[in-house]
Amino acid sequence: MPDSPAPTRTRPADAALNTGLGRLLLFVYGVFALSASARALVQIATHFSEARLAYLLSAVAGLVYISATVGLAVGGERGRLIALVSCSIELLGVLIVGTLSVADAVAFPDDTVWSHYGSGYGYVPLVLPFIGLWWIWRHRPQS
Template sequence: MAEPRGERRGEPRATASGPGRVLIAVYAIFALSATARAGVQIAAKFSEAPVAYLLSGLAGVVYILATIGLAGRRPGYRRLAWGAVVFELVGVLVVGTLTVFDTGDFPDDTVWSVYGRGYGFVPLVLPFVGLWWLRRTSPKG
């Protein structure tokens, strides 16, 4: 009997299967919310906190790329997901730390401010879950 597609020995499991679907949905929600928030902030009050609003826009783009990467089935999509999720983790840790210790440069919150406090710290947890899922669905051998 043939093994299901994407589950043959040495071939990565689909990241969009099982719990991966929930992960992709969460990334898609964050992609939409971060991008929309940044768009409104940049259009309406960019001069008030340009760094914060541009970082929120960057976060939105990263969430979009992670969503696309996790939803795709080809190896290129997996590489995209790895890159986006690692970048997201570094971003949330760096921006989170900067906003804890130097609030002057961030007069308004970004998605990643104080490790995603404004979003229930989901931005801090999400890349760890994403990396775990990518690792779990990687080729076994």
């Protein structure tokens, strides 16, 4: 009988992405998806001409939070990829928009979720993508 390789520990493809802390992340992303999207819709519908860039960025943030929520909820390989891309875009968005809103306040006459690094939301938008990316990395399938 030939020697068989030693069994390796593996995690299933959906490796508890939406359990434990993942459930809390899913909840927070869901709240941000709802709040950022609703805020953007109201801003665009009521006074879009006052701060077009800020309101469009709020809409983009809402879409990013929606996709991160979906990715975390779905799990598996596809959900993990969606969540990974969404959290990466979120991190870049909050860093870029945060920096631009501090450097050029005239371009941002009204706040977005990511303005001033999420200060209007207790800096949660700045911290959340780091936690999300760490969670996704920590629960990746092992071979």
